Amino acid sequence: MRLFRKNTNKIKVMALGGLNEIGKNMTVIEYKDEIIVIDAGMSFPDDEMLGVDVVIPDISYLIKNKDKIKGIFITHGHEDHIGALPYILKKINIPIYGAKLSIGLIQVKLKEHKINNAKLNVVSPRDIIKLSHMEVEFIKNNHSIPDACSIAVHTDQGIIYHTGDFKIDLTPIDGEVMDIHRICELSKKGVLLLLAESTNAEQPGSTMSEKTVGAGLDDLFRKASNSRIIVATFASNIHRLQQIINTAEKFNRKVAVSGRSMVNVVAVATELGYLNIPDNMLIDLNDISKYEDNEVVLITTGSQGEPMSALARMASAEHKKVEIKRGDLIIISAHPIPGNEKLISKVINSLFEKGAEVVYDESDIHVSGHAKQEELKLMHRLVRPKFFMPAHGEYRMLKIHAELAEELGMPSQNIFVNKTGDVLEIDRNSAKVTGTIPTGNVLV
Ligand SMILES: [Zn+2]
């Protein structure tokens, strides 16, 4: 009697989060008796979720199949890609693979949660982790955090290429350009499925290079030659921090750092060599009053108006060490994440009321870390996948990204605008959604 084994050559691709939402990105790829996970992110709660700190994906499918899981492969160190790790590791201690800075930021996070038995593996771009039926390769890309990678999963059915978050920056601050050559090699071998992020899929054109922000900062510092300057940005945007430091150096200003995550990231990034701060430039926040206004820059968290952040506390006069005064220049070097507009505008109003000058939402002091339409099209042209599944974004972003792919000539039946939990079964000839797995929001 011959045993009929069903679906032996089908690869399953499932998102546990990140579709029809911004945040908690997590993708599961299952082939034969092996499972790999790409990213394990969190998202922030809605206004209605009172008393909730973070939202993480439901991982009951992973717990049920824990013996099959070979690892969590991290594309980069943003919270929406690593934030769920402490909660997941408490349930299943899976090995984690990521580039040096990603692992460094994960370590900070695990320490806060007192987890010290994690199996952390530092990889470099082009490294390949070999499993029995899959090989997982890291490919350098560009994003608003150093060490961001795309992930290629090699199988005997073809390659699954997950872009992770990316933009195409031909003049990145660290000179490390996306590995376009490797993408072309993979494309020649044959990419079966592309998963590409859709955050900026609604935006025409291309995202500007991070480098353009340096000139914008220089201009503002030059004009504010008598003011104290406070710059708010994302702690993890280390290239932005580097540019603030470079500009401070040009204008002979010392730098102080405010906000817990900013202090943590500056320490880790300096230690790992991602941030270069000239000797004697960094001063203690307690010492800023010892300097003239035009001798200091304060780098702070709070660019999203988060109520407990350092900038929000300065705005409401609750910060213990920094008092906003007439003539201060405050630069908000970030764009509000959808949903945060009200919070940030409240902070900006309070800062203006205290007599400060506030510069915000201007294109020369911030650029996005995500690819816009022309970059997305280029990625599709380079990868040349057979099938496509838009990733990371609200429904309209996924839908517009699908339309872009069609515009580029992909047949609509090869495009899958999936929901979290949909099971896409795929082999070298065909792809189809065959069912769902349990998913949802876990409130912590
Ligand atoms: Zn990101």
Ligand SMILES: [Zn+2]
């Ligand atoms: Zn992201």
